Amino acid sequence: MAKDVKKELQKLGDKILQDIEKKENPSIEIPIRALSNVVFDKKLGQLTLGDKTAKRYYFNVAHAKKFMQTAMVASFSKQLIDQNIHASIRDMFYNLKRTLPDSNENTFDEQSESDPIIVDLEVAIDVLREQLHLTTDRKGIVAGNVIIQDRGDSIDWSKLGSGGWSIPSTVDEITFKKVEAEFVLVVEKNAGFERLHEDKFWQKHKCILIGTGGQPSRGTRLLIQRLNQEHKLPVYVFCDADAYGAYIYSVIKSGSISLAHVSDRISTPSAKFLGLTISDVYEYDLKKATIKAKDVDIKRAKEMLNYEWFKKNPKWQKELNLMIEKGIKAEIEALSHKGLKFMSETYLPDKLKKKDFLD
Amino acid sequence: MAKDVKKELQKLGDKILQDIEKKENPSIEIPIRALSNVVFDKKLGQLTLGDKTAKRYYFNVAHAKKFMQTAMVASFSKQLIDQNIHASIRDMFYNLKRTLPDSNENTFDEQSESDPIIVDLEVAIDVLREQLHLTTDRKGIVAGNVIIQDRGDSIDWSKLGSGGWSIPSTVDEITFKKVEAEFVLVVEKNAGFERLHEDKFWQKHKCILIGTGGQPSRGTRLLIQRLNQEHKLPVYVFCDADAYGAYIYSVIKSGSISLAHVSDRISTPSAKFLGLTISDVYEYDLKKATIKAKDVDIKRAKEMLNYEWFKKNPKWQKELNLMIEKGIKAEIEALSHKGLKFMSETYLPDKLKKKDFLD
Numbered sequence: 120m121a122k123d124v125k126k127e128l129q130k131l132g133d134k135i136l137q138d139i140e141k142k143e144n145p146s147i148e149i150p151i152r153a154l155s156n157v158v159f160d161k162k163l164g165q166l167t168l169g170d171k172t173a174k175r176y177y178f179n180v181a182h183a184k185k186f187m188q189t190a191m192v193a194s195f196s197k198q199l200i201d202q203n204i205h206a207s208i209r210d211m212f213y214n215l216k217r218t219l220p221d222s223n224e225n226t227f228d229e230q231s232e233s234d235p236i237i238v239d240l241e242v243a244i245d246v247l248r249e250q251l252h253l254t255t256d257r258k259g260i261v262a263g264n265v266i267i268q269d270r271g272d273s274i275d276w277s278k279l280g281s282g283g284w285s286i287p288s289t290v291d292e293i294t295f296k297k298v299e300a301e302f303v304l305v306v307e308k309n310a311g312f313e314r315l316h317e318d319k320f321w322q323k324h325k326c327i328l329i330g331t332g333g334q335p336s337r338g339t340r341l342l343i344q345r346l347n348q349e350h351k352l353p354v355y356v357f358c359d360a361d362a363y364g365a366y367i368y369s370v371i372k373s374g375s376i377s378l379a380h381v382s383d384r385i386s387t388p389s390a391k392f393l394g395l396t397i398s399d400v401y402e403y404d405l406k407k408a409t410i411k412a413k414d415v416d417i418k419r420a421k422e423m424l425n426y427e428w429f430k431k432n433p434k435w436q437k438e439l440n441l442m443i444e445k446g447i448k449a450e451i452e453a454l455s456h457k458g459l460k461f462m463s464e465t466y467l468p469d470k471l472k473k474k475d476f477l478d
Numbered sequence: 479m480a481k482d483v484k485k486e487l488q489k490l491g492d493k494i495l496q497d498i499e500k501k502e503n504p505s506i507e508i509p510i511r512a513l514s515n516v517v518f519d520k521k522l523g524q525l526t527l528g529d530k531t532a533k534r535y536y537f538n539v540a541h542a543k544k545f546m547q548t549a550m551v552a553s554f555s556k557q558l559i560d561q562n563i564h565a566s567i568r569d570m571f572y573n574l575k576r577t578l579p580d581s582n583e584n585t586f587d588e589q590s591e592s593d594p595i596i597v598d599l600e601v602a603i604d605v606l607r608e609q610l611h612l613t614t615d616r617k618g619i620v621a622g623n624v625i626i627q628d629r630g631d632s633i634d635w636s637k638l639g640s641g642g643w644s645i646p647s648t649v650d651e652i653t654f655k656k657v658e659a660e661f662v663l664v665v666e667k668n669a670g671f672e673r674l675h676e677d678k679f680w681q682k683h684k685c686i687l688i689g690t691g692g693q694p695s696r697g698t699r700l701l702i703q704r705l706n707q708e709h710k711l712p713v714y715v716f717c718d719a720d721a722y723g724a725y726i727y728s729v730i731k732s733g734s735i736s737l738a739h740v741s742d743r744i745s746t747p748s749a750k751f752l753g754l755t756i757s758d759v760y761e762y763d764l765k766k767a768t769i770k771a772k773d774v775d776i777k778r779a780k781e782m783l784n785y786e787w788f789k790k791n792p793k794w795q796k797e798l799n800l801m802i803e804k805g806i807k808a809e810i811e812a813l814s815h816k817g818l819k820f821m822s823e824t825y826l827p828d829k830l831k832k833k834d835f836l837d
Contacts, residue, residue, distance in 0.1 A: 211814075314566075
């Protein structure tokens with residue numbers, strides 16, 4: 120994988136060189152990432168970028184600095200790949216920040232200048248940040264009957280005690296040696312992960328258990344996609360019964376607006392929403408453990424009613440409307456109201472058996 | 479360990495029973511946790527609770543509800559220990575929340591009511607929340623030449639690829655099978671952990687590498703203390719050069735005001751501050767990679783000048799005063815300004831060799 124990216128980076132440099140040799144104004148072509156160029160691809164079930172592009176020119180007062188920055192980030196990434204090391208996006212900022220000789224002009228003043236350049240590069244040469252060896256903060260834990268190979272180590276996800284494996288920023292370099300599971304269960308809350316992990320849910324139900332700790336990191340989303348695509352495992356997402364939970368699900372499934380350019384590489388369109396739903400609250404007698412929805416929750420739920428991917432789905436319309444009408448929300452921890460093992464011994468087996476999912 | 483805690487919980491119940499049998503007003507004695515009862519123990523080098531206590535009575539309109547809540551939490555913990563399972567503090571809230579028969583009165587309305595009861599119980603019977611089988615969110619990663627036993631699994635911290643071992647909430651139940659290290663290096667930032675982990679710093683320098691991801695979790699602090707006390711490993715803390723970094727260090731070393739009652743069980747008084755310092759900024763030519771301190775940073779640094787444990791230390795006085803005078807701060811990522819491997823190949827080996835630490 121790294122080899123292709125290096126080639127793409129070289130092609131970018133060669134193109135600039137050719138412009139110079141042809142005595143043309145050197146330029147870099149970059150797809151536009153504004154909302155005006157984000158579309159929902161119904162066939163793929165994903166948010167993607169449209170085909171509008173813009174050119175960044177060297178001889179253009181408004182473009183020159185960004186042109187230089189783009190070239191610097193591309194060169195930095197190539198060095199990372201050459202040396203086979205990784206850097207955080209903050210490390211990169213500090214490494215590239217300097218003052219141009221005989222001037223007071225800095226290459227970069229703030230990280231907020233270098234971060235978008237990384238995304239420009241991602242879309243310009245159509246690669247993932249992780250493939251450029253640039254890392255983001257790690258988040259997420261995994262357990263299951265899986266053995267992987269990572270940086271020369273063989274790691275057995277079933278033998279990590281209470282800890283689980285901490286999902287790193289870059290999971291495109293791991294190799295799956297053994298995957299014994301029938302599905303992937305993604306849990307929004309770490310507390311839910313701990314409960315299910317302690318109850319050995321993944322062992323009893325032959326699944327891979329992933330805790331995202333809120334909105335999943337890119338690394339976690341990529342891992343979910345790889346397990347789905349490479350190992351044909353269905354993915355079930357288990358979140359709070361509120362608009363935020365529904366949004367986490369939709370990000371895993373369809374991507375997000377800000378990362379629309381990488382949707383196809385980190386989202387999982389076939390993912391299904393297992394629960395918690397407001398209907399579950401009544402079905403499993405959890406009314407006592409619900410929370411009054413705040414104005415912002417109701418507002419968010421109303422917005423989501425009109426999301427492209429919820430709009431045409433009667434089940435989602437029903438659940439979102441229930442949130443609004445009843446004015447309540449429920450966390451997955453609410454299941455503890457019926458007993459600590461209710462989640463792993465009753466609720467989840469029941470939902471999985473009935474295949475009571477939302478699409 | 480679990481056995482003793484169970485005995486303590488039983489003693490608490492027996493005491494209430496005896497009160498009833500003696501026809502006395504049942505009561506629970508709880509040390510006061512207000513600032514007025516927090517003292518800095520100079521000999522131990524820790525914040526601890528003083529000896530003021532208060533009694534919570536059953537027949538007292540102002541106490542009755544809290545009395546009931548305390549008994550409920552104690553009973554819940556005993557059940558967890560009996561069943562050998564763990565619960566998050568949020569799970570506990572949902573589990574115990576109910577409406578008293580023939581009334582509109584709930585046992586607990588909000589988690590903000592059950593959380594302090596847990597701390598009451600911690601101080602009343604002098605145990606840790608973790609020993610009551612109540613968990614908090616996990617945070618922190620570790621790597622090194624160590625093999626532990628946890629929930630029946632043998633886990634080798636040197637063979638976890640890029641991921642490292644995710645430190646769970648409860649580390650008092652793990653057993654160390656092999657510890658081959660000369661010191662513990664605690665890094666405030668995950669990005670720093672990633673850098674040092676990728677460079678195999680822990681292997682080359684025979685240390686255990688711990689990433690806290692900001693303010694360390696209780697589990698991470700307990701792990702640091704266990705490695706220090708049980709394996710006599712010196713602990714070096716590596717943070718940003720700002721007041722927040724100094725505070726993280728002081729929490730690891732001396733405890734915090736809100737957790738003063740458990741300082742002796744989760745802090746490490748012999749820990750030393752390795753860097754980053756403002757002096758380092760000048761020593762290693764990092765001026766270009768510093769950030770202008772905000773008003774809040776300066777205010778915080780001024781407050782810390784008067785902290786008991788910084789007040790009598792000339793080196794800390796010098797560093798805090800430098801922050802204030804120069805009006806700058808620096809993150810550990812700033813070291814990338816001198817090259818990505820500068821941290822692992824130059825800065826840290828240099829500091830460790832010179833033993834250039836702050837106490």
